Amino acid sequence: MKLKExxxxxxTEYVKQRTERLEKSIRELEHDLGNEIKSSAGDKYETSREMINTEINKLQNQLQEFKKLNEVLNLIANRKPSASIQLGSIVKTNQANYFIAIPAGEIALENEKFYAIGLNSPIGKLLLGKQIGESIVFQDKKISIKEVV
Incomplete structure (x- = not known):
């Protein structure tokens, strides 16, 4: 299997795991909401229900963000390689290796470390459009681009 694949x-597995965890949490909260029994202290009941609804909304927003990340990964799967850095590029530098995709953090693969980053990340913005042999300055460090796949 190719490195990019x-x-x-x-x-994709990172997004899937997080999506499943969010969906499970939402189901559990919806179950809790359904089991919330109205007590004689009406305000306490309403406050508790509102807190659960707020948490569900927060988790649903996070779930939407992960669905967007999955759409980005689908775009990358169909992109052709380019000499200049773009969405889906694998970039090897004198400092680190990057996969320009989604913010998934560090990935260890084939005895190398890669940092999955989004195009909107500070370093992603600097790398966008650059080619082999060019450099960027990030956090007062000069980073030279050695390879773009």
């Missing part, structure tokens, strides 16, 4: 698979 492996990185994509691991990022």
């Amino acid at each position: 492996q990185l994509l698979r691991l990022c």
Whole structure:
């Protein structure tokens, strides 16, 4: 399996795990909401229900964000390689290796570490459009681009 395919698979698994965890939490909260018994202290009941609803809404927003990340990964799967850094590029530098995709953090693969980052990340913005041999300055460090796949 190609390096890009492996990185994509691991990022997809990252999104899938988080999505499943969020969906499970939402189901549990909805169950709790259904079991909430109205007590004689009406205000306490309403406050508790509102807190559960607020938490459900927060989790649903997070779930939507992960669905958007999954859409980004689907876009990457169909992109052709380019000499300049774009969404889906694997970038090897003198400092670190990056997979320009989604913010999934560090990925260890084939005895190398890659940082899955989004295009909107500070370093992603600096790398966008650059090519082999070019450099960027990030946090007062010069980063030279050695390879773009």
